[in-house]
Amino acid sequence: QVKLLQSGAALVKPGASVKMSCKASGYTFTDYWVSWVKQSHGKSLEWIGEIYPNSGATNFNEKFKGKATLTVDKSTSTAYMELSRLTSEDSAIYYCTRWTEVLDYWGQGVMVTVSS
Amino acid sequence: DIQMTQSPASLSASLGETVTIECLASEDIYSNLAWYQQKPGKSPQLLIYYANSLNDGVPSRFSGSGSGTQYSLKINSLQSEDVSIYFCQQNYDSPRTFGGGTKLELK
Secondary structure, three states: OOEEEEOOOEEEOOOOOEEEEEEEEOOOHHHOEEEEEEEEOOOEEEEEEEEEOOOOEEEEOHHHOOOEEEEEEHHHOEEEEEEOOOOHHHOEEEEEEEEOOOEEEEOOOEEEEEOO | OOOEEEEOOEEEEOOOOOEEEEEEEOOOOOOOEEEEEEOOOOOOEEEEEOOOEEOOOOOOOEEEEEEOOEEEEEEOOOOHHHOEEEEEEEOOOOOOEEOOOEEEEEO
């Protein structure tokens, strides 16, 4: 069955960066886009961007350009998202998802807390 | 960006009741509308895609309808396990945008 297993929670200082992972299993990793979604304040959802593992092509929400960097490691079927220059506004849960014209499978989420 | 306005923001209903959640897009999204259910402490899960297609394993008491800019999610015969936050999302244009969510509680 399709699974997306994300890395653990992170506590990071303002101004620092954080890199999280999303390991896919149960399907051909290179055939589907991986999208990332931010959930703030326990409710609202924002689409950050997506990456196509086969080619490395990316698309971003303009709001997150310069904030998020998306990469993949095809050898381990793992997608990564790095967030840079963190502020309190980046404290949120971040989900990786599989995209098949909808977000059909979601990881368990990574809670990022930005605090000094 | 396409704005998705979801209503109501919260809803309280009794077991067995029928509830409806609405989603209004700021422009025509040609039925490229999905609904997600997020149970407390869990990740969102896909319920409905293309406005009215039920995802595998989703109970038939859930249904979606709509076209153009107006869409709705209907839950018949509310069950306790339906307590969740529900989100709509448009997949017509980038960036893909979500509604603000509807928190459904039991009365």
